[in-house]
Amino acid sequence: MSANLVAATVRSGLYTRIIGKRIRFFQELTSTMDTARECAESKIDEGTVVIAEFQTSSRGRLGRTWVSKPGNLYLSVVFYPNRVTLPLIGIVAALAVKKSILKITGTRPDIKWPNDIMIHGRKVAGILVESVMMSDQIKYAIVGIGINISLNREEMGELGSIATSLNLSLGYEVSRENLLRTLLQELDSLYFDIKKGISPIQEWRESLNTLSEKVSVAHGGSKIEGIAEDVDNLGNLIIRTDDGNLVTLTSGDVTLEKNDAAR
Numbered sequence: 001m002s003a004n005l006v007a008a009t010v011r012s013g014l015y016t017r018i019i020g021k022r023i024r025f026f027q028e029l030t031s032t033m034d035t036a037r038e039c040a041e042s043k044i045d046e047g048t049v050v051i052a053e054f055q056t057s058s059r060g061r062l063g064r065t066w067v068s069k070p071g072n073l074y075l076s077v078v079f080y081p082n083r084v085t086l087p088l089i090g091i092v093a094a095l096a097v098k099k100s101i102l103k104i105t106g107t108r109p110d111i112k113w114p115n116d117i118m119i120h121g122r123k124v125a126g127i128l129v130e131s132v133m134m135s136d137q138i139k140y141a142i143v144g145i146g147i148n149i150s151l152n153r154e155e156m157g158e159l160g161s162i163a164t165s166l167n168l169s170l171g172y173e174v175s176r177e178n179l180l181r182t183l184l185q186e187l188d189s190l191y192f193d194i195k196k197g198i199s200p201i202q203e204w205r206e207s208l209n210t211l212s213e214k215v216s217v218a219h220g221g222s223k224i225e226g227i228a229e230d231v232d233n234l235g236n237l238i239i240r241t242d243d244g245n246l247v248t249l250t251s252g253d254v255t256l257e258k259n260d261a262a263r
């Protein structure tokens with residue numbers, strides 16, 4: 001049984017302007033997404049973080065579930081974005097996860113479009129963005145972040161061939177508190193930048209393992225194959241299909257032809 005996250009250790013030395021001014025720690029939730037949504041409905045401060053040791057019905061992108069066991073990091077952050085910042089918050093979350101892992105472990109993950117965090121071709125963390133509109137106004141957005149820290153092969157089950165955890169891939173125990181504090185700081189700084197109009201796209205583009213690769217993208221019920229040529233300034237993926245046409249994808253599940261397995 002892993003020890004609980006120590007809230008005081010996370011808070012000590014956490015200097016942020018928006019993200020993590022309020023942090024709510026829970027032992028068990030259905031999903032941090034649900035609790036963060038309730039918080040946003042009651043107009044809690046932007047940047048409020050909801051963290052659970054364990055989730056009983058955690059969810060991933062594209063209607064999938066997300067393996068949730070004690071000893072990892074499961075959090076959701078409340079945002080009140082505008083039309084410019086909304087398409088970028090998943091991107092800054094992915095960059096924040098990547099940068100915090102690099103800072104804490106010295107290992108540089110890459111990002112599989114749109115925001116899967118990968119180490120040695122296996123997924124170590126994922127991002128889920130859910131936004132709620134009222135008429136044509138953005139009411140709020142919740143960014144969920146799941147990072148596999150101590151997950152072992154047994155706990156991964158059938159995902160074992162495409163997923164990993166930090167402890168497994170690095171061979172030592174990574175401090176959840178230090179990683180979480182650094183993650184909130186990175187997210188705060190990147191979110192502040194997009195609010196000032198500084199685009200994260202170039203930095204994110206340079207982190208993507210997907211560009212110039214032959215890919216197959218499951219999108220809706222269909223599959224699109226071709227070369228991943230670029231991303232646009234909203235983060236959409238531009239594919240050159242085998243017949244020479246350009247297709248722009250807003251979402252989907254990429255398989256890189258060269259190595260993966262990974263989703």
Ligand code: BTN
Pocket residue numbers: 031032033055057058059060061062064066073074075076116125126127128144145146147
């Ligand atoms: C993905 O499919 O890659 C996204 C996974 C997101 C998982 C996180 S864990 C914290 C938050 N709560 C959830 O139920 N999902 C997100």
